[in-house]
Amino acid sequence: MEMQEKIKIQQEYINKIKKLNVGKNLKYTILTMGCQLNENDSEKISGMIEEMGYTKTNKIEEANLIAFNTCCVRENAEDKLFGKLGEVKKYKEANGTIIAIGGCMMQEKHIVEKLKQSYPFFDVVFGPHTLYKFPEDIYETMLNKKRIEDILDIDGEVIEGLPIRRDDNIKASVAIMNGCNNFCSYCIVPYVRGRERSRNAKDIIAEIQCLAKEGYKEITLLGQNVNSYMRVERERGENVGEIDSFAKLLREVNKIEGIERIRFISPHPKDFTDDVIEAIKDCQKVCKIIHLPLQAGSSEILKTMNRKYTKEQYLALVDRMKAKIPGVVFSTDIIVGFPGETEEDFEETLDVVQKVCFEQVYMFIYSRRVGTPADKMENQISEEIKHARFNRLKQLVESQIQENNQKYVGTVQKVLVEGKSKTNENMLTGRTDTNKVVNFEGTDDLIGKIIELKILSEHMWYLKGEIK
Ligand code: SAH
Ligand code: SF4
Ligand code: F3S
Numbered sequence: 001m002e003m004q005e006k007i008k009i010q011q012e013y014i015n016k017i018k019k020l021n022v023g024k025n026l027k028y029t030i031l032t033m034g035c036q037l038n039e040n041d042s043e044k045i046s047g048m049i050e051e052m053g054y055t056k057t058n059k060i061e062e063a064n065l066i067a068f069n070t071c072c073v074r075e076n077a078e079d080k081l082f083g084k085l086g087e088v089k090k091y092k093e094a095n096g097t098i099i100a101i102g103g104c105m106m107q108e109k110h111i112v113e114k115l116k117q118s119y120p121f122f123d124v125v126f127g128p129h130t131l132y133k134f135p136e137d138i139y140e141t142m143l144n145k146k147r148i149e150d151i152l153d154i155d156g157e158v159i160e161g162l163p164i165r166r167d168d169n170i171k172a173s174v175a176i177m178n179g180c181n182n183f184c185s186y187c188i189v190p191y192v193r194g195r196e197r198s199r200n201a202k203d204i205i206a207e208i209q210c211l212a213k214e215g216y217k218e219i220t221l222l223g224q225n226v227n228s229y230m231r232v233e234r235e236r237g238e239n240v241g242e243i244d245s246f247a248k249l250l251r252e253v254n255k256i257e258g259i260e261r262i263r264f265i266s267p268h269p270k271d272f273t274d275d276v277i278e279a280i281k282d283c284q285k286v287c288k289i290i291h292l293p294l295q296a297g298s299s300e301i302l303k304t305m306n307r308k309y310t311k312e313q314y315l316a317l318v319d320r321m322k323a324k325i326p327g328v329v330f331s332t333d334i335i336v337g338f339p340g341e342t343e344e345d346f347e348e349t350l351d352v353v354q355k356v357c358f359e360q361v362y363m364f365i366y367s368r369r370v371g372t373p374a375d376k377m378e379n380q381i382s383e384e385i386k387h388a389r390f391n392r393l394k395q396l397v398e399s400q401i402q403e404n405n406q407k408y409v410g411t412v413q414k415v416l417v418e419g420k421s422k423t424n425e426n427m428l429t430g431r432t433d434t435n436k437v438v439n440f441e442g443t444d445d446l447i448g449k450i451i452e453l454k455i456l457s458e459h460m461w462y463l464k465g466e467i468k
Contacts, residue, residue, distance in 0.1 A: 007161045013135035014051045021053035028054035029063040033080055034071025037222050040173045042069045047163030048134050061091055070103035072188055074367035085119045092121045100124040106151055107192035124148045128193055129156030155194035160203050170418055170448050171218040172211050176204055180224035185306045185373040189224055198230045201243035205252055212258030220263040227267040227276050247275035254283035260450055262286045266293055270308040272317055281325045289359055289434040293333040297349035301338055318356050329434055331360035336393055337386030338366045339377035346389050353396055359434055361397045365390050405458035412468055415453045417446045437462040
């Protein structure tokens with residue numbers, strides 16, 4: 001069946017549900033766990049739900065439909081779902097709330113089994129590959145009062161044309177590819193999100209043009225491995241049109257009028273080819289902060305992680321980018337306590353952190369994931385050592401951030417104003433090109449604009465500024 005046909009069928013289900021719901025003033029809530037890809041998927045789920053006639057509420061107790069979009073990248077993401085499900089059981093019993101659970105975790109068979117055993121009150125289970133069929137699943141459960149399990153083991157195709165309800169009106173994220181082919185040995189993502197497949201550039205560009213018309217200023221291009229955009233398609237000899245690489249895509253997005261900032265996550269160091277570096281340098285809208293996941297500093301550990309680069313190659317890449325892209329800075333992801341990580345290995349991680357001086361480090365304690373090679377390794381690290389190393393890394397990172405923040409004080413920064421500060425109604429908040437939060441006093445008409453601010457002081461997780 002053609003994709004357009006499939007979407008049309010789902011649209012019909014949406015219309016049928018809308019008819020059933022008419023005049024009922026129904027509400028929904030959505031709980032999203034995990035990465036920005038999941039947040040982007042949640043915007044699509046919300047888009048479909050709103051077209052069914054539900055309005056959004058943040059009060060879980062008054063929702064008639066509760067959707068979960070789950071993550072399984074680490075154990076604590078899993079715990080979060082089970083905790084919440086315990087809570088919603090009483091709403092289900094009292095109000096007959098529809099409970100739909102989707103996302104990466106649902107691709108794990110043992111999890112769906114656990115749900116059926118211990119939380120049998122759910123109505124729909126769906127996965128990333130069946131997300132577009134959400135309307136059909138909801139309709140089935142409404143009509144037949146039966147529990148729906150809609151999980152596909154094969155890779156879902158790239159689906160275009162789903163409704164979307166975006167959370168923000170200044171910044172938007174746009175998925176450019178699904179899945180991952182890298183199989184880092186610790187990571188569950190390739191098993192739950194399937195093989196890498198890229199969206200057609202034409203569709204991506206059209207979506208961003210639309211966003212620009214709606215007034216969006218900042219776009220984040222999303223994927224598990226963005227700099228291998230269209231690579232598998234290219235290697236298979238598919239006819240994908242002229243824009244068949246990440247570098248070319250960046251250059252095209254850079255041309256779109258109205259968009260002022262472009263970010264992307266996550267690239268993989270092994271795929272950072274010179275054409276991508278050139279494109280970042282040439283494209284004036286591409287922010288000069290690059291998220292470059294390190295994971296570990298020791299070449300030994302990187303090898304068992306299956307990352308396909310060494311410490312030296314990573315550092316050389318950073319140097320190459322610094323030499324070619326004026327003012328470039330970096331952020332990263334790091335895992336501590338991977339199986340077999342010795343004290344010396346861990347110190348290599350600290351060494352890279354010291355050398356690169358990241359703007360931001362997302363730090364994770366290694367978490368065993370069922371079905372991944374690292375889970376089967378015998379030399380697992382004790383919780384105690386993992387936590388101790390995590391704290392040492394955190395200390396180093398925080399001292400670096402503080403030192404780095406000092407460099408901002410007294411400078412003038414271009415800031416995209418995002419809205420009112422969440423902690424102080426009288427202040428506005430925005431971000432620098434390097435993604436630092438800046439709070440300042442200003443009038444609401446500045447929201448959505450890029451303005452120049454003088455940085456007055458630093459406060460660890462944000463800077464304070466004033467209008468120049
Ligand atoms: N594709 C992206 C990010 C994927 S998940 C990338 O490669 O950068 C986001 C981060 O979670 C990873 O970068 C990694 O640091 C972390 N992560 C993934 N699996 C993990 C695990 N089993 N335990 C701890 N952290 C993990
Ligand atoms: Fe996971 Fe590695 Fe793929 Fe990132 S690149 S999603 S860490 S397997
Ligand atoms: Fe989690 Fe799935 Fe993202 S496992 S990190 S939500 S791709």
